[in-house]
Amino acid sequence: DQQVKQNSPSLSVQEGRISILNCDYTNSMFDYFLWYKKYPAEGPTFLISISSIKDKNEDGRFTVFLNKSAKHLSLHIVPSQPGDSAVYFCAASPWGAGSYQLTFGKGTKLSVIP
């Protein structure tokens, strides 16, 4: 049973526009959520995170929104740049587990078209 779902395998966006990547989860015990970015031939790198006590967290061009009632989070990238082209993974951790139990989604490949 997939507990973290990224239903869009790929997304194409024009440079300068907004990219919205979505993630749904099923486990009510998840209380901390992270986004990772992965370029080919490299390991994933941490991008941004959000705790369940918040509904929004912003870091420069990246904003993550959390809707706990819908068990849904999204990553907004504004404005999108060609260097943002990568695979984005959503990850979630249950309360109290810290980083020991990160569950990842399957990833969404973002292509930003110049």
Added chain:
Amino acid sequence: EAQVTQNPRYLITVTGKKLTVTCSQNMNHEYMSWYRQDPGLGLRQIYYSMNVEVTDKGDVPEGYKVSRKEKRNFPLILESPSPNQTSLYFCASSFGQGRYEQYFGPGTRLTVT
């Protein structure tokens, strides 16, 4: 430079020939973990370690072994590799204890024929 290193980066081997993939971190992190990435399946945790001599199974531990004799090293051992273990492997580390962000190594591409 703070980093997680893995060796080898690429490995082609045959079924049944024991192999070890090394992982080392220089950030004094308590927590280390191994993941495999397969097309359409994302990242799945194999094993993790909360500290020296403390290891536990992740979601897909079958066919793998790990050890944590030193804080900085966390090798992944395949005693008898099989073709279904052909995958891209990542080692990761973090401070643990409420620090959720994990730092990943560059990956090891393993092919078992």
